[in-house]
Amino acid sequence: MSLESNLNSSLFFTQKxxxxxxxxxxIIPPDMPVFEAAKLMSAEKVACLFVGDPSIKGFVTDITLRDKVLAQNLSAEVPVGTIMDSKLVAISNDALLYEALLLMFKTKTRYLLVKDKDKYIGLISRNKILTAQYQGPFxxxxxxxxxxxxxxxxxxxKYVPNMVYRLVERGLRAQIINQIITTINDAIALRVIENTIREMGPAPASFVFMVLGSEGRSEQTLVTDQDNAIIYEDKANEQRELVRDYFLEFAExxxxxxxxxxxxxxxxGYMAKNPKWTHSLSHWKRNYESWITSSTPETMMKxxxxxxxxxIYGDFTLLDELRAFMDQQLQHPTEKFFINLGTNALQYEPPLTFFRKHIKTFKIDGEEHFNIKHTMTPIVDLTRLFALKHRIFETNTGNRxxxxxxxxxxxSKEAKELNHAYYYLMGLRLEKQSLSMIRKGQKPVNYVAIKELTKVQMVTLVEIFKVIKEFQLKIKIEFTKNIF
Structure with a gap:
C-alpha cells in the first residue's frame, strides 16, 4: 500500500x-410545490432539502424527484410533503467518519443529519465521507x-495537523512535508485573495501579493502567523490615493x-494590512535602498x-524588478552591511552546555525544555547571509x-551536514507540533520537552548543535572580524 493510501486510511478512522x-x-415547508423545490436545489447546488414547519419531518432528494414525481408522471405542482421521505437518520458530530459511513450502509441512506447534542447543525452526504477517506494532501x-x-x-x-503527523510518522522527509504545507497555505491564501477581489471589484493597478519569512522560504510549520506584503505599480499622482486606499482595504x-x-x-506587524508594508514599486525600492545604506541592526532585520x-498572486514581474534593483545594490554594499547582518546571524546560539556534552534547557511548569525554532534559526540566518553575499535569490534554505x-x-561535506541538521530539526519540530495539536488539543509551540526525547535523539541533537557552532565561528571570522 502506498504512503498516500496509508495516510488516507489513518485519517478515515481517526477523523470526526x-x-x-x-x-x-x-428547510422548506411541506406545501412547497415540487417544481419550486427543484428550482431551489438548482440554485443552491444541493441534492437534498429537508421538509419541516419548522421542525424537520422528512426530506426530498434529487432521486426522490426522479423516482416519485417524474417516473410516476405526477404534476410538478404537488406539494413536497406528499412525496418526501420521512426516514430521518442522524449522527453525533463527535462520531468518527467510518461510523457515519457504516450507519449509512446499515440504514440505506445517502444523507445524515449532524447533531450537536440535541440540535441539528448540518447535513453530511455519503459522497462527502467517501471523499474524506481519500483526503490525502493532494x-x-x-x-x-x-x-x-x-x-x-x-x-x-483543521485537517492539516493530523495529516502532518501521519506523514512524519511514516518517514516522509521534512523538506517534502514543508512543501505540502506551503502548497496548502498558498492555496488557502489564493482562495481568500480571489474571494476578496470578487467582493471589492478589480484592483485599480497591477500588484503582487508576496509572503515573507518561513512562508516566503516555503518552510511553513504548524505555528502559523501571517507574514505578507503588497507591491503595486506606480500610478500618476491623481490616482495614488485611490490606488493606495484600495490596497489597504484589500489587505485588511x-x-x-x-x-x-x-x-x-x-x-x-509584518503584514500587508500594516500601511508600512503595502506600497508602490518605487517606494519599495527606496525602502531597500535606505535599509542597505543605513545598515543598522534594526534595518538589517527588516x-x-x-x-x-x-x-504568490498577481504580477510577479513587480517582484522580479525589485529583485533586480536589490541585485544592483548588493554589488556595492556598505562595509557595515555584512558586519551587522553577520552579527544578527549570531543572535541565537545552539543550546549547548559549556563543555558541549548536554543540551542547555529552561523550565516550563517544572519540566526541562529547549526552543527548537531558535536552534534552527542560525542555519536559516547563516545560509541567508552567504546567499546575500553571493547575490543568490533562492529563498528556500535547502535550495540555498x-x-x-x-x-x-x-x-560537499559542509552542505550535507547543514542540510541534514536543518531537516532533522524540522522533522522533529513538525512531529512535536502536530502531536500537541492532535493528542493534547493545544496550540502548536516551538518548545520541546527533554523527557519526550529518546537517547538517540539527544545524542543527535548535541552533534547537530556542535555543527551549528562551527558554522557560527566561520561567520564570526568572515563577516564580523571577531572570533570572541
Whole structure:
C-alpha cells in the first residue's frame, strides 16, 4: 500500500464527523410545490432539502424527484410533503467518519443529519465521507481550491495537523512535508485573495501579493502567523490615493479572513494590512535602498525578513524588478552591511552546555525544555547571509545550501551536514507540533520537552548543535572580524 493510501486510511478512522465541513440545512415547508423545490436545489447546488414547519419531518432528494414525481408522471405542482421521505437518520458530530459511513450502509441512506447534542447543525452526504477517506494532501489541496467560503477554508485547515503527523510518522522527509504545507497555505491564501477581489471589484493597478519569512522560504510549520506584503505599480499622482486606499482595504480584508481560518496576525506587524508594508514599486525600492545604506541592526532585520519573500498572486514581474534593483545594490554594499547582518546571524546560539556534552534547557511548569525554532534559526540566518553575499535569490534554505555548494562556498561535506541538521530539526519540530495539536488539543509551540526525547535523539541533537557552532565561528571570522 502506498504512503498516500496509508495516510488516507489513518485519517478515515481517526477523523470526526464534526471536523468535516457539513452543509447548512435547507428547510422548506411541506406545501412547497415540487417544481419550486427543484428550482431551489438548482440554485443552491444541493441534492437534498429537508421538509419541516419548522421542525424537520422528512426530506426530498434529487432521486426522490426522479423516482416519485417524474417516473410516476405526477404534476410538478404537488406539494413536497406528499412525496418526501420521512426516514430521518442522524449522527453525533463527535462520531468518527467510518461510523457515519457504516450507519449509512446499515440504514440505506445517502444523507445524515449532524447533531450537536440535541440540535441539528448540518447535513453530511455519503459522497462527502467517501471523499474524506481519500483526503490525502493532494486531494486536500484540490478541495481547498474548490472551497467557496472562509468557514469552509477554516475547516480544511483543521485537517492539516493530523495529516502532518501521519506523514512524519511514516518517514516522509521534512523538506517534502514543508512543501505540502506551503502548497496548502498558498492555496488557502489564493482562495481568500480571489474571494476578496470578487467582493471589492478589480484592483485599480497591477500588484503582487508576496509572503515573507518561513512562508516566503516555503518552510511553513504548524505555528502559523501571517507574514505578507503588497507591491503595486506606480500610478500618476491623481490616482495614488485611490490606488493606495484600495490596497489597504484589500489587505485588511485578506488578513481578517486568514486570521479567521487559523493564520494569526503577525505580532511584529509584518503584514500587508500594516500601511508600512503595502506600497508602490518605487517606494519599495527606496525602502531597500535606505535599509542597505543605513545598515543598522534594526534595518538589517527588516532587510533579512524581506529578502525571504515569494510572490504568490498577481504580477510577479513587480517582484522580479525589485529583485533586480536589490541585485544592483548588493554589488556595492556598505562595509557595515555584512558586519551587522553577520552579527544578527549570531543572535541565537545552539543550546549547548559549556563543555558541549548536554543540551542547555529552561523550565516550563517544572519540566526541562529547549526552543527548537531558535536552534534552527542560525542555519536559516547563516545560509541567508552567504546567499546575500553571493547575490543568490533562492529563498528556500535547502535550495540555498545546494546553490552555495555548487559555487564552492560550502564543501560537499559542509552542505550535507547543514542540510541534514536543518531537516532533522524540522522533522522533529513538525512531529512535536502536530502531536500537541492532535493528542493534547493545544496550540502548536516551538518548545520541546527533554523527557519526550529518546537517547538517540539527544545524542543527535548535541552533534547537530556542535555543527551549528562551527558554522557560527566561520561567520564570526568572515563577516564580523571577531572570533570572541
Amino acid at each position: 464527523v464534526g471536523e468535516l465541513h457539513s452543509r447548512d440545512l435547507k 486531494i486536500l489541496i484540490q478541495s481547498v481550491k474548490q472551497s467557496q467560503h472562509t468557514e469552509e477554508l477554516a475547516q480544511k485547515w 480584508k485578506v488578513s481578517a479572513a486568514l486570521d479567521t481560518i487559523g493564520f494569526e496576525f503577525c505580532k511584529g 532587510y533579512a525578513t524581506f529578502f525571504d519573500c515569494r510572490a 545550501i545546494e546553490k552555495l555548494q555548487s559555487i564552492g562556498v560550502f564543501s
